[in-house]
Structure formats: structure tokens, C-alpha cells
Amino acid sequence: IILKDYELISEWVAKYIHLKITNSDHIVIGLPTGSTPIGVYKNLIKFKTSFKNVITFNMDEYIGLSPKHEQSYNYFMDNNLFSHIDIDRDNINIPNGIAIDTEKECIEYENKIKKLGGIDLFLCGIGSDGHIAFNEPGSSFNSVTRVKTLTSETISDNSRFFNNIDEVPKTAITVGIKTVMDAKEIIIMANGINKANAVKQLI
Ligand code: PGA
Numbered sequence: 001i002i003l004k005d006y007e008l009i010s011e012w013v014a015k016y017i018h019l020k021i022t023n024s025d026h027i028v029i030g031l032p033t034g035s036t037p038i039g040v041y042k043n044l045i046k047f048k049t050s051f052k053n054v055i056t057f058n059m060d061e062y063i064g065l066s067p068k069h070e071q072s073y074n075y076f077m078d079n080n081l082f083s084h085i086d087i088d089r090d091n092i093n094i095p096n097g098i099a100i101d102t103e104k105e106c107i108e109y110e111n112k113i114k115k116l117g118g119i120d121l122f123l124c125g126i127g128s129d130g131h132i133a134f135n136e137p138g139s140s141f142n143s144v145t146r147v148k149t150l151t152s153e154t155i156s157d158n159s160r161f162f163n164n165i166d167e168v169p170k171t172a173i174t175v176g177i178k179t180v181m182d183a184k185e186i187i188i189m190a191n192g193i194n195k196a197n198a199v200k201q202l203i
Pocket of ligand 1: 033034035036037125126127128131132133
């Protein structure tokens with residue numbers, strides 16, 4: 001679906017998610033971070049969408065950043081969505097980037113998604129190199145939640161949020177391509193000229 005500008009994309013997706021949530025007794029949603037979904041989150045807050053019956057799973061988290069770090073995805077989600085809505089904190093799932101045993105964290109994350117019946121709707125952004133979550137090009141279609149090393153393009157893209165490129169974590173916990181593809185429904189949002197090539201390959 002091609003829409004005129006970022007505002008319209010954000011409104012369209014937010015209305016879609018709002019309807020899905022309000023028409024379900026129980027729904028599991030996958031959520032991204034990044035600049036792309038911010039408009040959707042703003043709209044969901046504006047619509048006063050009730051998240052009482054929603055369980056969320058975020059796509060990824062940097063390894064080494066505590067939830068309190070301003071560039072962690074835990075912090076991002078709290079700031080941009082969770083602290084503004086009525087979600088039960090126990091229903092929020094984000095990989096723990098400072099888990100002592102990251103392998104165990106990945107397995108438990110994937111298992112929890114399965115135990116809750118899978119993801120009903122996965123909202124995704126896309127990187128300029130085509131990555132979905134932190135599944136960089138070359139990631140297996142059978143991949144599940146695991147540790148990934150970020151490509152130099154992603155590290156460079158994300159350095160705009162840090163004081164300098166050396167501060168950008170080099171690894172992350174990410175859901176896999178299979179984790180995303182197993183969702184009953186997927187929305188991938190893309191905005192801006194730097195995403196054009198990735199979108200072209202996608203469709
Ligand atoms: P962006 O990131 O929304 O900040 O462009 C998307 C992504 O890297 O997946």
C-alpha cells in the first residue's frame with residue numbers, strides 16, 4: 001500500500017492496529033523500535049487504544065545496554081509507547097540485553113512466544129540493507145530468536161543515536177526470520193528514499 005507521506009502511513013497502520021486490538025479479547029502483537037514506528041505509537045496514544053488485552057513482544061534489543069540506557073530498546077518502548085498506555089507491565093516482553101546467559105534468554109524468549117500461541121500481528125520496520133529486526137542480509141529463513149552481529153551499514157545507520165560510532169553495540173538479541181514469518185499477519189512499514197532499494201527487493 002503506497003501512501004502519500006509519513007503522517008498518512010502512521011495513521012493507516014495505527015487505525016489498523018487499533019481495530020485489531022479493539023475487536024479481539026486477547027491478542028499478541030510484535031513491535032519494532034526505530035524512527036519508523038514512532039508515528040504509529042503517537043496515534044495509538046492519541047486514539048487511547050486500550051492495551052488491557054494485549055501481550056507484546058519486541059523484536060530485538062542491543063546486547064550490553066541496560067533497560068535504563070537511553071538508547072536501549074526497553075527505554076525506547078517505555079518512552080514512546082508503554083508509559084502512555086494502559087498495558088499490564090507483565091504483558092510486555094523485550095529481550096534482556098544484559099542477561100548473563102544470552103543463549104538461554106533467546107531460547108526462553110522464543111518459547112514464551114510459542115507458549116502464548118504465537119504472534120497474531122507483527123509490525124516491522126525495515127533497514128536500509130533490508131534487515132528485519134536485526135536479521136541482517138544472509139540470515140536464514142529458519143532462524144529463531146538468537147544473538148546476531150550487526151553489519152557495518154546498520155552500525156553506521158544507528159550511530160546517529162549515539163555520541164559516536166564506537167558507542168553503538170556490535171551485537172543484539174533478535175527474533176528470527178521464522179519468528180516473524182510464523183506470525184499470523186505481518187505489516188512492514190517503510191518510509192524515505194534510503195529504504196527504496198530494500199522495498200524494491202522485498203516486493
Ligand atoms: P528506522 O529503522 O525505522 O529507524 O529506519 C528500521 C530498522 O532498522 O529496522
